[in-house]
Amino acid sequence: MSTFLGMPGVPVRGPAADTAVGHLTGDRPFPAAARDSLADTQLRRNLAHATSTIRAKRAAVVTEVPDWEALRDAGSAIKADTMARLPELLEQLEANVVARGGTVHWARDAAEANRIVTDLVRATGADEVVKVKSMATQEIGLNEALEAVGVTAHETDLAELIVQLGHDRPSHILVPAIHRGRAEIREIFALEMPGVDPSLTDEPAVLAAAARTHLRQVFLRARVAVSGANFGVAETGTLTVVESEGNGRMCLTLPETLITVMGIEKVVPSWRDLEVFLQLLPRSSTGERMNPYTSTWTGVTPGDGPQEFHLVLLDNGRTRALADDLGRTALHCIRCSACLNVCPVYERTGGHAYGSTYPGPIGAILTPLLTGLTGGDDPNDSLPYASTLCGACYDVCPVKINIPEILVQLRAEHTEAHADRHRLPTAEAAAMKAVAWSMADPARFARAGRAAALARHGIRRGKPLLPLPPPLNGWTASRDAPRPSAESFRDWWARTRGPSS
Amino acid sequence: MTAREEILSRIRGALGDTPSRPDVPRTHRQQGVHRPGTPELVRQLIDRLEDYRATVVRVAAEDDDAIGQAIADALTVRGIGQVVAPPGVPRAWTGRLADVVVDEASIDARTLDRIPAVVTGSVVAIAETGTIVLDGATVCGRRAITLVPDTHVCVVRAMHVVQTVPEGLQRVDPRRALTFVSGPSATSDIELDRVEGVHGPRTLIVVVAG
Ligand code: SF4
Numbered sequence: 001m002s003t004f005l006g007m008p009g010v011p012v013r014g015p016a017a018d019t020a021v022g023h024l025t026g027d028r029p030f031p032a033a034a035r036d037s038l039a040d041t042q043l044r045r046n047l048a049h050a051t052s053t054i055r056a057k058r059a060a061v062v063t064e065v066p067d068w069e070a071l072r073d074a075g076s077a078i079k080a081d082t083m084a085r086l087p088e089l090l091e092q093l094e095a096n097v098v099a100r101g102g103t104v105h106w107a108r109d110a111a112e113a114n115r116i117v118t119d120l121v122r123a124t125g126a127d128e129v130v131k132v133k134s135m136a137t138q139e140i141g142l143n144e145a146l147e148a149v150g151v152t153a154h155e156t157d158l159a160e161l162i163v164q165l166g167h168d169r170p171s172h173i174l175v176p177a178i179h180r181g182r183a184e185i186r187e188i189f190a191l192e193m194p195g196v197d198p199s200l201t202d203e204p205a206v207l208a209a210a211a212r213t214h215l216r217q218v219f220l221r222a223r224v225a226v227s228g229a230n231f232g233v234a235e236t237g238t239l240t241v242v243e244s245e246g247n248g249r250m251c252l253t254l255p256e257t258l259i260t261v262m263g264i265e266k267v268v269p270s271w272r273d274l275e276v277f278l279q280l281l282p283r284s285s286t287g288e289r290m291n292p293y294t295s296t297w298t299g300v301t302p303g304d305g306p307q308e309f310h311l312v313l314l315d316n317g318r319t320r321a322l323a324d325d326l327g328r329t330a331l332h333c334i335r336c337s338a339c340l341n342v343c344p345v346y347e348r349t350g351g352h353a354y355g356s357t358y359p360g361p362i363g364a365i366l367t368p369l370l371t372g373l374t375g376g377d378d379p380n381d382s383l384p385y386a387s388t389l390c391g392a393c394y395d396v397c398p399v400k401i402n403i404p405e406i407l408v409q410l411r412a413e414h415t416e417a418h419a420d421r422h423r424l425p426t427a428e429a430a431a432m433k434a435v436a437w438s439m440a441d442p443a444r445f446a447r448a449g450r451a452a453a454l455a456r457h458g459i460r461r462g463k464p465l466l467p468l469p470p471p472l473n474g475w476t477a478s479r480d481a482p483r484p485s486a487e488s489f490r491d492w493w494a495r496t497r498g499p500s501s
Numbered sequence: 502m503t504a505r506e507e508i509l510s511r512i513r514g515a516l517g518d519t520p521s522r523p524d525v526p527r528t529h530r531q532q533g534v535h536r537p538g539t540p541e542l543v544r545q546l547i548d549r550l551e552d553y554r555a556t557v558v559r560v561a562a563e564d565d566d567a568i569g570q571a572i573a574d575a576l577t578v579r580g581i582g583q584v585v586a587p588p589g590v591p592r593a594w595t596g597r598l599a600d601v602v603v604d605e606a607s608i609d610a611r612t613l614d615r616i617p618a619v620v621t622g623s624v625v626a627i628a629e630t631g632t633i634v635l636d637g638a639t640v641c642g643r644r645a646i647t648l649v650p651d652t653h654v655c656v657v658r659a660m661h662v663v664q665t666v667p668e669g670l671q672r673v674d675p676r677r678a679l680t681f682v683s684g685p686s687a688t689s690d691i692e693l694d695r696v697e698g699v700h701g702p703r704t705l706i707v708v709v710a711g
Contacts, residue, residue: 009518014511050693057693070529077525084520087509100676106504158699159690175690182691204691208699215700220610236675246648246686246701253644254610264508271675275667276529278681282630286695289549290630290683293701295644301678303606304643315508323515 014319016372019380021110022141022316023169024371026355029382033353046181047350051341057287058338058396065283074276076400079332082268083322089234089267090313096237100299102309107261109316114145116312117226117259121151124257126224132241132248133157134228135173135335136261136314139357142226153226154218156247158211165192171351171359174285174337179350182207208245215247225251225306229262230334231277232311235270238298239311242281244291252295258306263314265322265331277334280398284336317370326406327369332399333362339393339403345386354386355379361393365406373410375417384410449488533629533664542628542662543709549631553684554697555705563658563711565593572620572654573597575706584618584654585646589639594656595620604646613649619702620654621647626662627669633657633707634673635680644678653702655682659711 019025026033037043062068082089094104107113117137121129129146131137131153143153155164162177163170166188170176177185186202193214200210227248231240239260241248252258268274282291300309321327340346340360351359356367364383371380384407393403438448487495502510535541547557558571572594576584583600585608595601602608602616622640623633633655635641647653663669673679686701697703 011517012514014515046692053693054689067529070526073526074529077523080523081525084516084522086512086516090509090512106508108504108507112504156700157690158688162690175693177690178693185691204688204694204696205698207691208688208696212699212703216614219700220614233675238675244686245688245690245699247699249644249648249680250700253648264512271670272667275670278670279529279630279666286689286693288683288695290627290632290681292553292682292684292687294679294681296675296679296681298676298678301637304637304678305645313508315511319508319511319515322512323517 011323013323014315014317015109016320017317017370018109018111019371019378021114022139023357024139024317024367024380026352026379028355029377029379030349030353030355030386031382033355033379034349034386037349037353042181042184043179043350044348046179047347049181050175050178051347054287054341058284058341061283061287061289065279071276071279072398072400075280075334075398076332078268078273078276079399080329083265083328083331085269086264086267086322089269090264092234093232093237093267094311094313096234097239097299097309097311100237102237102299102311105310105312107312107314107316110140110314113140113261113312113314113316114142117142117261118145118149118151120257120259120310121146121224121226122149124224126151126222126257128152128154128218128222129224129226130154130156130218130222130251130255131160132225132227132243132251133160133176134226134261135357136228136263137226138170140261140314140316142261154215154222156215156219156251157243158208158245158247161211161215162188165189169352170357172337172340173335173358173360173362179352215250219247219250219254222251222255224257224259225255227251227258227260229260229266230281231274232262232267233269233271233274234267236298238271238296240274240294240296242278242291242294244286244293246293249293249295252297253305255306257308257310259310259312261312261314263316264318281334281336284338284396284398317372320372321366321369324369326402326409327365329401330362330365330369330406332401333366334399335362336398338396338398342392342396344388344390344392349386354383356383361387361403362401365403365410368410368414369406373414373417375414375419375421381414381417384414446488446490449490452484453486453488453491529667530665531667533668535628535664537663537668538660538711542664543659545628545664546626546631546657546662547709549628550684550705550707553631553687553705555631555684555707558706558708560708560710563660565591568656568708568710569593569596571708572656575654575708576618576652579652579704581617581652583616584620585613585616585650586620587639587642587646589642590620590622604642606643608646610645610649613645616650618652618654619646619650620656622656622658624661625669625672626657627666628662628664630666630683632666632669632681632683634669635682636673637678637680644680647680647682648701651702652704652706653682653685654706654708656708656710659709662709
């Protein structure tokens with residue numbers, strides 16, 4: 001007998017991520033935040049330049065791989081298989097890490113993960129850590145948690161450094177400072193980087209060299225590093241960090257203690273599976289045939305690198321997303337950022353408008369899947385609507401996540417949550433009901449067509465002449481209203497093709 | 502309930518009774534059309550490495566003396582007289598250099614930071630992606646020595662050059678600490694333009710032998 005509550009075999013959602021801890025929710029809904037970004041012409045120029053550069057590079061290196069589609073199919077299936085056997089794979093990963101001298105911790109949510117990491121850091125007596133760019137630690141707000149106990153976290157990825165020095169927030173998964181142009185970066189370095197040469201130019205090579213000099217001493221003295229992981233191989237206990245600059249290698253190699261925070265969905269079954277992901281990821285993300293450095297390590301390697309290793313496995317809403325067949329596929333994401341770079345919405349609004357660590361198309365599904373939809377005025381409720389459903393994200397996704405389909409499902413879920421909460425249908429639901437009523441009867445439908453033709457006089461250049469009553473004003477606040485034609489189709493048919501039957 | 506038990510039980514709950522397990526199609530290429538070490542692959546590897554702005558030196562034979570000469574020439578042009586090398590590197594590779602520090606694990610990072618270059622071998626190279634794999638064993642050295650010095654001279658034997666990523670991964674032992682190197686350190690973080698040279702070695706010299 002199953003002691004499970006509810007129907008046997010029916011999936012039960014894990015708890016939603018607590019939005020009060022970490023960075024999964026902004027302070028405003030997407031449309032309000034997007035309006036600010038849209039008004040920022042510098043931001044739009046920076047984004048258009050960067051995204052068009054990366055799109056061209058990605059396209060060129062993807063075309064040269066003859067079996068790209070086979071790799072995508074394999075990647076997608078490996079991830080689906082992983083999700084189906086997640087408990088056994090995590091246990092296997094844990095056993096192998098422990099067998100090789102590592103320690104594994106489990107964190108139900110952001111607060112617990114932060115507590116585990118801050119306790120580990122404090123136990124070493126260190127008052128600073130070096131960090132490799134990691135979405136998971138950004139998601140849980142680890143830097144703030146460390147700061148609260150007096151530990152300084154040094155971000156070492158160039159873009160993260162730009163964000164940290166600029167007292168800014170990341171706006172892209174891969175290139176967190178994508179919203180900054182070289183002149184702005186020069187300004188930030190000149191103002192905020194201790195000991196920087198004031199004659200610094202805005203040449204990218206000069207800026208990169210300044211970052212090298214600035215961080216070198218930090219790397220040489222750091223005793224503790226915190227990283228994320230791109231993949232954790234269950235079969236061997238091997239963890240992987242994919243990077244470019246060598247800051248990752250510094251963190252994974254020089255300190256005495258390494259703490260890696262990894263979402264539970266990042267496990268893959270076997271070493272062999274990496275042959276798929278190490279081809280898909282670099283070409284999709286930076287548009288390179290291979291990223292400059294990929295590091296893999298298994299527990300502790302005697303005489304080489306950190307001699308103390310901790311792996312923190314993080315849930316934080318992932319078991320909520322996992323409970324739904326379709327939503328589960330959002331957990332397949334390998335964080336390449338290709339979907340951001342092709343998204344017409346992201347390209348114009350940038351990442352800050354999404355409010356979450358995860359912006360762009362993947363963020364628009366992953367964030368609400370992790371935090372839940374309230375049907376109220378939670379900013380994340382607006383995310384499933386931050387899309388035109390054009391499908392470009394699905395086309396480029398290396399693991400074939402059908403983002404548009406998940407967006408549509410989340411919209412439906414939001415409509416239901418809203419109705420439950422307000423006992424009033426949403427604008428969409430009311431409109432659909434009205435359409436259903438008029439379409440159910442031919443005469444009514446004909447009258448509706450003629451009424452629309454009259455309404456055309458009320459619209460000029462996409463804007464209604466008189467303010468529309470709610471809920472219609474919600475529609476026209478962010479869109480042009482189409483001008484109905486002078487004659488309905490039925491009237492035109494009747495006039496040109498004989499009497500209607 | 503511990504966090505571990507609770508998360509595992511949440512996962513089981515979320516998956517329901519019978520999560521469907523798909524078959525994983527592996528119709529992608531498991532190997533290339535060229536056999537390891539063929540001239541086509543060596544040419545492709547060199548092309549990729551140069552595309553990443555690595556410096557490639559070609560040595561016709563897998564002869565340790567010729568490799569040593571090539572290494573000495575490449576470093577002399579750059580005015581570098583001192584190198585660190587792991588204990589497993591053949592003497593002939595570093596025999597022509599004035600000052601060779603053989604790595605014992607006791608050299609700390611600050612000392613490494615004052616050594617301008619490192620000379621190592623490699624275990625496999627992947628032609629299609631221009632990737633060289635270091636496995637931390639005696640000819641590659643522990644990870645810190647190929648990271649802290651600003652110039653890395655890396656010897657790749659032609660017979661170790663394979664065409665595809667799957668072939669490369671099959672030839673290495675995941676239980677070692679591995680580093681896959683594709684060109685010098687680089688960043689695309691400023692306007693998504695690639696710039697070579699950040700925290701890792703800014704100069705990568707690859708000696709392809711054989
Ligand atoms: S959803 Fe797909 S395209 Fe977007 S970041 Fe994730 S893996 Fe890349």
